[in-house]
Amino acid sequence: MIHPTNFKNFITKTIILTLAMGGTSLLASGEAAMHGMPVYNVMDFGATGSKSDNALPAIQKAIDAAAVKGGTVYFPPGGYTSGTIHLRSHVNIYLEAGATLYASENPSDFAEQKVKSKDALLFGENLEDISIEGRGTVDGQQKYFWAPDTSEHTFNHKILMEKLGLSTMRSYPAGFPTQQDYAHLLWLGRCTNVRITGVSFLHSPSWTFALFACSRVVIDGIYIYTSLKEAVWADGIDIVSSHDITIANSTIETGDDCIAIVCGIPEWGPDYPTENITITNCRFSSASAAIKFTEGNSRLVDHVVINNCVIFNTNRGITLQIATGGTVRDVIISNITMDLHRYDWFWAGDGNAFNFEIHRQSEWNHQPPIPGEPGPGLIKDVIFRDIIVHCQGSSHIEGHPERWLEGVTFENIKYFISHDPHAPYDQADSALVFRRARNLRLRNIEVYWEKPFYENWRNALLVEDVDGLQLSGFMGNAAWPEKNIPAVELNRVANANIESAVAPAGTNVFLKLGPGDHDIHLYGNDFHQAKTPLALDPSMRPESVTSFGNVMPHK
Numbered sequence: 373m374i375h376p377t378n379f380k381n382f383i384t385k386t387i388i389l390t391l392a393m394g395g396t397s398l399l400a401s402g403e404a405a406m407h408g409m410p411v412y413n414v415m416d417f418g419a420t421g422s423k424s425d426n427a428l429p430a431i432q433k434a435i436d437a438a439a440v441k442g443g444t445v446y447f448p449p450g451g452y453t454s455g456t457i458h459l460r461s462h463v464n465i466y467l468e469a470g471a472t473l474y475a476s477e478n479p480s481d482f483a484e485q486k487v488k489s490k491d492a493l494l495f496g497e498n499l500e501d502i503s504i505e506g507r508g509t510v511d512g513q514q515k516y517f518w519a520p521d522t523s524e525h526t527f528n529h530k531i532l533m534e535k536l537g538l539s540t541m542r543s544y545p546a547g548f549p550t551q552q553d554y555a556h557l558l559w560l561g562r563c564t565n566v567r568i569t570g571v572s573f574l575h576s577p578s579w580t581f582a583l584f585a586c587s588r589v590v591i592d593g594i595y596i597y598t599s600l601k602e603a604v605w606a607d608g609i610d611i612v613s614s615h616d617i618t619i620a621n622s623t624i625e626t627g628d629d630c631i632a633i634v635c636g637i638p639e640w641g642p643d644y645p646t647e648n649i650t651i652t653n654c655r656f657s658s659a660s661a662a663i664k665f666t667e668g669n670s671r672l673v674d675h676v677v678i679n680n681c682v683i684f685n686t687n688r689g690i691t692l693q694i695a696t697g698g699t700v701r702d703v704i705i706s707n708i709t710m711d712l713h714r715y716d717w718f719w720a721g722d723g724n725a726f727n728f729e730i731h732r733q734s735e736w737n738h739q740p741p742i743p744g745e746p747g748p749g750l751i752k753d754v755i756f757r758d759i760i761v762h763c764q765g766s767s768h769i770e771g772h773p774e775r776w777l778e779g780v781t782f783e784n785i786k787y788f789i790s791h792d793p794h795a796p797y798d799q800a801d802s803a804l805v806f807r808r809a810r811n812l813r814l815r816n817i818e819v820y821w822e823k824p825f826y827e828n829w830r831n832a833l834l835v836e837d838v839d840g841l842q843l844s845g846f847m848g849n850a851a852w853p854e855k856n857i858p859a860v861e862l863n864r865v866a867n868a869n870i871e872s873a874v875a876p877a878g879t880n881v882f883l884k885l886g887p888g889d890h891d892i893h894l895y896g897n898d899f900h901q902a903k904t905p906l907a908l909d910p911s912m913r914p915e916s917v918t919s920f921g922n923v924m925p926h927k
């Protein structure tokens with residue numbers, strides 16, 4: 373017979389058994405079996421389930437006990453406040469629905485790592501076969517305050533705000549500037565065979581997940597949330613020098629970038645390539661970027677597929693940046709919808725869908741050249757396709773003057789751009805801008821300007837300094853055709869084939885060829901609704917353009 377004082381634990385363990393495995397068997401020690409392994413209830417090790425109590429000793433004891441022969445550490449419904457928890461190999465953390473693991477609000481409870489940026493609530497290094505599962509919650513409890521900015525002296529947004537005489541108040545995490553390092557909710561280094569499913573991760577003080585040199589990681593069906601108004605530096609998931617990572621069926625709403633992909637954080641270890649990343653069936657909202665290939669890439673990011681995702685209530689859609697000499701290549705991004713708008717001035721982005729930029733580190737930091745610094749990086753063989761965009765800012769896809777983009781493709785894009793007259797500033801000009809690229813493929817792109825129109829809008833498509841352009845099936849007009857602004861403008865473009873383009877009704881000048889353009893071939897285009905299908909810069913030689921099979925305006 374079960375003693376009354378043990379009845380609650382007995383029922384809890386029996387439920388775990390029945391729901392998780394569909395069978396029941398109790399171990400001789402009185403522990404339940406989950407996934408065929410023993411279960412260690414943190415309450416059996418002294419946790420009270422009261423948020424006001426320090427649960428760390430009980431949690432760590434349960435994990436260490438489970439690590440001896442493998443098993444599940446179980447959090448029944450309740451509140452558990454803790455500092456750094458050290459994960460162990462072959463241990464599954466299971467947070468039951470109604471269970472919340474709270475990060476301590478005392479920063480000293482996380483000051484355990486020699487490298488401060490590795491501090492975390494859940495910490496694991498050199499581990500294998502670990503998981504965090506359930507329907508419970510991990511809450512970082514981070515809070516913010518507002519104060520005048522004292523640091524962003526070269527940030528373009530701040531310069532614009534100051535010129536307009538507007539406030540540069542911004543949010544800071546509690547404790548700043550005395551406190552400089554903030555704990556992640558999860559930091560994993562050199563871990564393999566990791567599974568994180570079902571759990572909600574809220575209010576992280578820093579990047580919610582940081583994965584360094586990890587492999588065979590599956591993140592499925594989770595929810596990440598930080599304040600889109602205030603949560604600076606609180607990315608969702610940062611993938612650093614890792615490989616074989618899958619993120620699926622998840623919702624991420626973060627103040628900073630939802631997912632950041634990079635090779636290289638020197639203080640964490642060697643810059644291994646980041647590769648073989650799949651992101652699918654997710655929903656992203658961010659005051660910064662939904663997906664960011666970050667500027668700190670010092671070596672290689674490759675073999676990345678992002679598919680079937682919804683990006684909404686976001687500042688920047690997808691951005692690829694390099695400032696430390698690395699390479700991004702072999703990337704496919706497809707089946708995406710975006711709904712973008714600007715956030716407060718201190719967030720990077722301008723309601724723009726796509727952003728490619730390559731810099732040296734000194735250029736990125738607005739400094740003089742640094743002796744011995746890496747040269748500009750490379751972005752090549754990147755495909756964007758089947759995307760619908762609603763945005764407020766221009767998309768700039770640009771290589772470096774010394775390192776052009778290579779083999780970039782945009783196809784099947786519907787691009788709607790709008791203006792918010794209440795925004796303090798608007799930096800939009802042309803809708804889509806491509807500069808410094810080789811073998812650029814633009815296929816089946818449509819551009820639409822939405823009311824109210826903005827006085828600084830220009831071309832639907834601007835292409836400059838490109839060698840090898842395939843422009844096929846483009847349709848769009850200039851924002852202000854009555855000003856003789858061309859819908860499509862090419863400058864210093866060579867070896868271009870322009871085919872199957874459609875000039876919409878009301879087009880004044882559809883295509884303008886500028887200085888330095890040569891070997892331009894026009895065929896099979898429908899120009900019949902354009903007042904001026906083609907305008908040539910006076911410097912161009914007639915033999916630089918070949919035209920046949922185009923439908924011209926009726927005279």
